[in-house]
Amino acid sequence: MHHKYFTTLPLASLASLAVATPYETREAAPGLIDDLLTGILNPMQQLIKDVLGGVKSGINDEISTKPLVCLTTLDSCCPWYDVSAELTKLFTETNGECNDNARAAVRFGFHDAGAWDKDSTFGGADGSLMMDFSEESRSENNGLQTVRTVLRSVQAKYKVGYADLAQYAHNHATITCPKGPRVRTFIGRKDATQANPTGKLPDVNDSADNLIALFQRKGFSAHDLAALVGAHATAKQRFVDTSAAGMPLDTTPGVWDVEFYNDTLNNNAGKNEKVFVLPSDKVLSVHPQVKDEWREFVGNQPHWNEDYAKAYIRMSLLGVQNLKDLKECTKTLPKKKNI
Structure with missing residues (x-):
């Protein structure tokens, strides 16, 4: 990421x-x-x-x-x-x-x-x-x-x-x-x-520009970053807002799917009816360097899986x-x- x-x-x-x-x-x-x-x-x-x-x-x-x-x-x-x-x-x-x-x-x-x-x-x-x-x-x-x-x-x-x-x-x-x-x-x-x-790790309240720059210093493009944050498809937040501890970041947290990308686009940052949207995910989803790829992942599981795998291999070999x-x-x- x-x-x-x-x-x-x-x-x-x-x-x-x-x-x-x-x-x-x-x-x-x-x-x-x-x-x-x-x-x-x-x-x-x-x-x-x-x-x-x-x-x-x-x-x-x-x-x-x-x-x-x-x-x-x-x-x-x-x-x-x-x-x-x-x-x-x-x-x-x-x-x-x-x-x-x-x-x-x-x-x-x-x-x-x-x-x-x-x-x-x-x-x-x-x-x-x-x-x-x-x-x-x-x-x-x-x-x-x-x-x-x-x-x-x-x-x-x-x-x-x-x-x-x-x-x-x-x-x-x-x-x-x-x-x-x-x-x-x-x-x-x-x-x-x-x-x-x-x-060296990202902050959920950081700006999209800072997040993109942070990941570029690790060797990732904005395209890679869009793929990597999709790992939030199975995530639940516990510490960003303790009043909503355990809320999932997408509607299908037990499945590695692309619902996260659509859920993030269609909900506000923070606690929503069914999902919690991290501020960092929201700002990335609409950033000029990220938004087109973000939307490409909506409904396209094979595309995301391929891009995620390539980007995560780089992550797994950092240093x-x-x-x-x-x-x-x-x-x-x-x-x-x-x-």
């Missing part, structure tokens, strides 16, 4: 990608991800570049069940089959829609990755919000404490990296919600060694320097659901 070495990489090195060392030093990574995707690229770097450039889709519907014998030394995605099964139980309502854990996991992925911009030498998608750096006590992270505890229990059980789990959980939650896209999902990030920087070492594990996510 939010990548040739694999052909020669030793199998033992692949195994190490599945479990990140919590305090392994992360190199400073100022500059946009695009600056890391120049020159001779390995297949993973090339894939990421192609997705961000629109050459390939950010959605991958490949699905695989966990093999009877799944060795991390042969496939670093192995533990993620079990993580996926656990998250499915944690994120799904009895009616098949996504629940409060899922919608919080979507927000958690944004807040962990989004605390970064092109001038940052640390931060981004590094798992710091899930780790012991006290970020959960920051006011902008109000409401994420419960899902943080849930995700920490998953991490403790399966010993996967914090940074990877924060983004994996976002992508899993997205597909747990009916109609959501299977966003390409990468593992192999390095975990944080310190708290993310402050002042990640070791792009060549990543592995795609989208195949471990659940299949997409329709109503």
